Amino acid sequence: MPEADRHLLEAFVHGDELAFEALFRQFESEVYRWILRIVRNPTTAEDVLVETFWRAYRGRARFDPERSIGAWLRRIATNASIDAVKRAVPERRWMAIDEQVAAPAAASADAGLERSIASAFRRLPPKLGVVATLALVEEVPYADIADALDLPVGTVKSRVSRAMGTLRRELARMGVTP
Amino acid sequence: MITDDALVARLRSAMPPSEFRRPSRDLWPRVRRSEPAGRGLMLIDLGLAAAVAACLIAFPQWFWVLAYHL
Numbered sequence: 384m385p386e387a388d389r390h391l392l393e394a395f396v397h398g399d400e401l402a403f404e405a406l407f408r409q410f411e412s413e414v415y416r417w418i419l420r421i422v423r424n425p426t427t428a429e430d431v432l433v434e435t436f437w438r439a440y441r442g443r444a445r446f447d448p449e450r451s452i453g454a455w456l457r458r459i460a461t462n463a464s465i466d467a468v469k470r471a472v473p474e475r476r477w478m479a480i481d482e483q484v485a486a487p488a489a490a491s492a493d494a495g496l497e498r499s500i501a502s503a504f505r506r507l508p509p510k511l512g513v514v515a516t517l518a519l520v521e522e523v524p525y526a527d528i529a530d531a532l533d534l535p536v537g538t539v540k541s542r543v544s545r546a547m548g549t550l551r552r553e554l555a556r557m558g559v560t561p
Numbered sequence: 562m563i564t565d566d567a568l569v570a571r572l573r574s575a576m577p578p579s580e581f582r583r584p585s586r587d588l589w590p591r592v593r594r595s596e597p598a599g600r601g602l603m604l605i606d607l608g609l610a611a612a613v614a615a616c617l618i619a620f621p622q623w624f625w626v627l628a629y630h631l
Contacts, residue, residue, distance in 0.1 A: 400593075407589055419579050429584050436592045497575035504572060519569050521578050547565055550572075560562060 392448035421464035515546035
């Protein structure tokens with residue numbers, strides 16, 4: 384993410400609304416893109432974007448202007464996105480984007496299998512699902528995921544591995560053996 | 562049983578990576594409307610004010626005690 388001017392960050396920390404708006408304008412697209420990668424639904428992503436900047440404004444006193452505002456916003460956005468995924472009914476998680484891609488999938492011979500895999504994936508616990516979405520679907524590097532979740536890289540790898548195991552078990556429970 | 566790599570390839574085919582998008586509208590007005598400074602009184606503030614008012618009505622002699630503590 385791009386970095387912001389130090390004076391702007393200090394003004395933001397002191398509650399300057401113009402500085403807050405300037406930061407919002409500067410980081411809105413990047414933060415939205417990150418959120419969309421997790422929640423996979425444009426409308427939900429907009430709600431989470433607003434929530435992210437509320438949280439940032441509320442927590443501005445805890446931000447150190449010496450550190451990266453981009454990384455800090457990404458961490459807040461990740462937590463807000465996880466909360467949104469937890470609130471969603473499993474069957475509807477990530478549904479909006481997935482519905483858009485259902486047509487080409489349906490044309491292939493393996494459409495049924497792919498639908499089952501997507502369905503089983505949506506049922507992963509949010510803690511595993513979010514990490515697996517970022518790592519396996521969005522191909523975000525493990526180090527970036529670890530930074531966004533404030534976790535060690537080893538924990539991220541372990542969650543991806545557990546997600547794969549859970550996905551296979553869920554598929555087996557559904558009677559699908561890919 | 563297929564390998565993990567093959568399963569992930571199937572998963573990506575079923576759930577392709579998200580495309581780059583921008584928000585459908587300017588969200589700054591929503592952020593600004595909802596920021597804590599603009600929210601006015603919180604429920605806890607209203608509850609406290611109601612409790613103080615109820616105490617003063619029931620026990621007017623407590624006015625100076627409440628005035629001292631608040």
